[in-house]
Amino acid sequence: MIRLQNVSKTFGSGPRAVTALKNINLEVPRGQIHGVIGLSGAGKSTLIRCVNLLERPSTGTVHVDGQELTLLSGEDLNKARHGIGMIFQHFNLLTSRTVFNNVALPLELMGVSRTEIRERVTPLLDLVGLTDKARQYPAQLSGGQKQRVAIARALASRPSVLLCDEATSALDPQTTASILELLQDINRKLNLTILLITHEMEVVKSICHRVSLISDGELVEEANVGDFFTAPRTRLGRHFLNDFLELEPPRALIDRLLDASGEHTHPVVRLGFSGDAVATPLISRLARECGVDVSILQAKVESIQERTLGLMIAELMGDADDTQRAIDYLMAHDLNVEVLGHVQRND
Numbered sequence: 001m002i003r004l005q006n007v008s009k010t011f012g013s014g015p016r017a018v019t020a021l022k023n024i025n026l027e028v029p030r031g032q033i034h035g036v037i038g039l040s041g042a043g044k045s046t047l048i049r050c051v052n053l054l055e056r057p058s059t060g061t062v063h064v065d066g067q068e069l070t071l072l073s074g075e076d077l078n079k080a081r082h083g084i085g086m087i088f089q090h091f092n093l094l095t096s097r098t099v100f101n102n103v104a105l106p107l108e109l110m111g112v113s114r115t116e117i118r119e120r121v122t123p124l125l126d127l128v129g130l131t132d133k134a135r136q137y138p139a140q141l142s143g144g145q146k147q148r149v150a151i152a153r154a155l156a157s158r159p160s161v162l163l164c165d166e167a168t169s170a171l172d173p174q175t176t177a178s179i180l181e182l183l184q185d186i187n188r189k190l191n192l193t194i195l196l197i198t199h200e201m202e203v204v205k206s207i208c209h210r211v212s213l214i215s216d217g218e219l220v221e222e223a224n225v226g227d228f229f230t231a232p233r234t235r236l237g238r239h240f241l242n243d244f245l246e247l248e249p250p251r252a253l254i255d256r257l258l259d260a261s262g263e264h265t266h267p268v269v270r271l272g273f274s275g276d277a278v279a280t281p282l283i284s285r286l287a288r289e290c291g292v293d294v295s296i297l298q299a300k301v302e303s304i305q306e307r308t309l310g311l312m313i314a315e316l317m318g319d320a321d322d323t324q325r326a327i328d329y330l331m332a333h334d335l336n337v338e339v340l341g342h343v344q345r346n347d
């Protein structure tokens with residue numbers, strides 16, 4: 001449905017050139033919600049704007065719905081864009097138009113008749129829950145309501161793809177949740193393919209099926225959301241996850257952590273477990289089978305898209321052979337084990 005192949009984008013030229021995207025390959029099948037998450041300046045906006053050619057890639061190809069957009073220009077490109085809706089962080093509504101007329105605007109530009117416009121806009125306002133606001137102006141609406149208008153407007157041309165550029169970043173958590181619910185609802189009802197960019201893990205967790213991580217213009221990791229939240233493969237992925245879960249070792253412990261193990265140290269580990277491992281009493285088995293005591297420093301259980309995810313920071317207390325055996329034992333039971341460092345034993 002959306003396919004980016006070897007897409008790069010460089011702004012400017014010469015010594016001042018900025019390469020915002022480097023060799024991006026991304027495929028989003030029909031009906032999927034795909035999130036791209038990254039830090040500020042990583043290239044998220046440039047990436048999403050390359051999909052509808054608001055930014056033309058410097059190299060590479062973009063296909064949407066089987067059509068190679070990078071071959072098109074002028075009227076053909078405009079027509080192809082009718083199949084791609086877009087919403088923005090700051091809604092981009094026309095303040096001098098009513099809610100109804102904002103939603104009608106793309107249809108007016110397409111030359112759709114007044115009667116047909118009415119037939120198409122009315123159910124869209126119903127879909128986004130704004131039937132009673134049709135005659136109001138944007139200034140009379142809350143942020144969440146404005147984004148609902150923008151969603152209805154984006155859907156007016158009956159697109160098969162919706163691009164969301166930080167669509168909830170200007171909204172409070174409760175309004176964010178209701179907009180995400182609406183996006184999920186239209187994804188299901190209309191089988192709409194959604195590509196969204198965000199810096200918020202909550203957005204990815206709530207509605208995405210798959211996620212890509214962008215760093216310095218490159219896609220560095222891609223995974224199903226359940227897998228990403230259970231075991232991110234990159235350091236940046238772990239950074240996002242730990243930030244989201246607020247699962248960092250206590251400050252006092254960080255100050256005591258040594259990089260290397262010594263004769264009188266204990267490993268401190270971060271454990272991530274999901275699926276069957278959540279229900280298995282692994283910690284008590286460690287004591288019995290490996291002769292290691294476990295001091296739990298922090299623990300959390302999260303539910304992510306019908307999967308349960310457990311996270312724990314723990315000190316494994318025992319001699320070097322036993323603690324290594326314990327780590328091997330945990331890994332053999334499909335836990336994600338990260339050794340954060342080592343602390344001097346007090347015994």
Ligand SMILES: Nc1ncnc2c1ncn2[C@@H]1O[C@H](COP(=O)(O)OP(=O)(O)OP(=O)(O)O)[C@@H](O)[C@H]1O
Pocket residue numbers: 011012018019020038039040041042043044045046047199
């Ligand atoms: N029109 C432009 N001209 C020159 N450089 C640009 C332009 N647009 C983006 N850039 C640069 O490209 C890089 C990626 O920017 P981009 O806006 O895509 O990142 P982002 O991940 O969306 O960041 P943010 O979350 O802060 O919006 C940055 O270094 C930015 O300065």
